[in-house]
Amino acid sequence: MYSNPFLQGNYAPIFEENYFENITSIIGEIPQELNGVLYRNGPNPLFPDNLKHWFEGDGMLHMFSIANGKISYRNRWIATERFNLEREAGKMLIRGFRDPSPEEPTNISSRTTANTNIIQHGGKLLALQETACSIEMNPLDLTTKGMWDFGGQIPQMSAHPHFDAATGAMHNFAYTPGSNDLAYFIFDKDGAIKKTEGISAPFSSFLHDFFITKDYALFPVHPLTFDMKRPKQGKSILMWEPDLGSHLGILPHHGKANDVIWLSMNPCYVFHYMNAYQEGNKIILDGLKTKRANFFPDANGKIAEPGESPPELTRWTINLEQKKVTEQKLDSTPAEFPRFDERLTGLPYRHGFVAARVGSITKLGFNAIVHYDLKNNTQTIRDFGEESMVSEPVFVPRQKNSPEGDGFILAVVYVPERNASDLYILDAMNIDKEPLAIVQLTQRVPNGFHGNWYDF
Numbered sequence: 001m002y003s004n005p006f007l008q009g010n011y012a013p014i015f016e017e018n019y020f021e022n023i024t025s026i027i028g029e030i031p032q033e034l035n036g037v038l039y040r041n042g043p044n045p046l047f048p049d050n051l052k053h054w055f056e057g058d059g060m061l062h063m064f065s066i067a068n069g070k071i072s073y074r075n076r077w078i079a080t081e082r083f084n085l086e087r088e089a090g091k092m093l094i095r096g097f098r099d100p101s102p103e104e105p106t107n108i109s110s111r112t113t114a115n116t117n118i119i120q121h122g123g124k125l126l127a128l129q130e131t132a133c134s135i136e137m138n139p140l141d142l143t144t145k146g147m148w149d150f151g152g153q154i155p156q157m158s159a160h161p162h163f164d165a166a167t168g169a170m171h172n173f174a175y176t177p178g179s180n181d182l183a184y185f186i187f188d189k190d191g192a193i194k195k196t197e198g199i200s201a202p203f204s205s206f207l208h209d210f211f212i213t214k215d216y217a218l219f220p221v222h223p224l225t226f227d228m229k230r231p232k233q234g235k236s237i238l239m240w241e242p243d244l245g246s247h248l249g250i251l252p253h254h255g256k257a258n259d260v261i262w263l264s265m266n267p268c269y270v271f272h273y274m275n276a277y278q279e280g281n282k283i284i285l286d287g288l289k290t291k292r293a294n295f296f297p298d299a300n301g302k303i304a305e306p307g308e309s310p311p312e313l314t315r316w317t318i319n320l321e322q323k324k325v326t327e328q329k330l331d332s333t334p335a336e337f338p339r340f341d342e343r344l345t346g347l348p349y350r351h352g353f354v355a356a357r358v359g360s361i362t363k364l365g366f367n368a369i370v371h372y373d374l375k376n377n378t379q380t381i382r383d384f385g386e387e388s389m390v391s392e393p394v395f396v397p398r399q400k401n402s403p404e405g406d407g408f409i410l411a412v413v414y415v416p417e418r419n420a421s422d423l424y425i426l427d428a429m430n431i432d433k434e435p436l437a438i439v440q441l442t443q444r445v446p447n448g449f450h451g452n453w454y455d456f
């Protein structure tokens with residue numbers, strides 16, 4: 001048994017790649033409207049012995065294919081350059097950000113594990129990791145095609161692109177650890193690059209997510225700073241420095257670098273935003289705010305205690321005339337992995353969904369889903385039980401033109417009694433009611449990061 005909490009329970013990796021066709025162990029019935037694939041991505045270290053942090057494991061994809069009420073499942077490691085080198089060597093060669101390895105190969109072109117997100121865009125299925133080159137995957141069998149850098153033009157980007165549902169355009173950004181430089185990208189629906197704009201941030205930070213509204217790109221810069229010189233001084237490469245404050249960069253989609261305005265926010269950290277939209281001369285931005293960055297030390301080497309700084313749904317209102325940002329806590333349930341009906345990306349919306357922790361809040365991971373009705377200020381909770389673990393909840397509309405929220409929530413739930421995972425299919429507007437279907441796998445799906453649904 002490993003002492004590392006990120007190698008215990010459903011954080012532990014699995015070592016089999018499987019394909020289960022036409023799974024019959026289903027409670028309930030899979031809705032006939034669901035015809036497509038749920039791809040999910042997450043860390044699954046091939047050589048866990050030296051693993052320090054959950055974020056560092058090799059990427060593994062999980063694929064649930066659903067058609068006409070039937071479902072099959074497949075999982076496969078992403079065969080990155082790093083994964084192939086380590087598999088050949090029979091050991092971990094590249095350690096993570098907390099403990100760079102002196103044995104690290106110098107001739108490797110990319111250190112990515114591609115373990116963070118999986119998106120379909122411009123006819124390609126791409127596995128993404130922050131500040132890394134995309135890895136193209138075969139959408140049918142999850143074999144790895146190789147690195148895709150958009151013809152040499154986008155050697156790295158974030159794992160959190162956002163999509164304009166009306167045009168299919170993909171917006172994303174990139175940063176280089178240790179540098180203040182950011183880049184903003186827009187791609188059309190076919191994957192052609194339509195814009196690249198370099199902008200300068202107040203300082204170099206761990207910038208996991210950004211957001212877009214109809215007219216603007218938003219770059220929230222929080223004081224979890226990068227300094228590449230720190231490891232040589234025996235310090236963490238990432239440090240929580242709240243005195244630097246949080247800053248929000250606002251750039252019109254078609255603006256130039258000098259059109260960016262930077263506004264001050266209260267210092268905090270946010271891994272993920274839910275959505276953002278414009279309302280008159282205001283921008284509304286919703287996200288999961290922590291008082292400080294978890295997992296990483298401050299200048300005194302102190303890391304937040306479990307439960308000290310839980311992520312809570314927060315709304316920032318940006319007054320573009322007064323150039324002021326105000327914030328309002330919307331809920332105090334510890335939560336992460338916000339999703340919504342993404343046909344409304346960048347637009348006014350009503351329904352949001354998160355993975356949440358109910359019961360003992362000092363435990364790692366999430367055991368509930370919360371549906372927020374942001375119009376009526378109500379919430380609905382589905383509690384899977386103290387020891388269960390639930391993934392990010394992915395919303396799938398019932399039909400292409402269904403009204404907002406009319407559809408399904410798909411989430412993977414670890415069931416400790418069976419030491420296996422279930423795919424839950426819930427009615428999105430009634431997540432606390434009887435599930436529409438529970439698909440029982442005979443293996444675990446380790447706690448992962450992000451996934452997306454694509455219709456056939």
Ligand SMILES: [Fe+2]
Nearest residue numbers: 208272449450
């Ligand atoms: Fe993320």
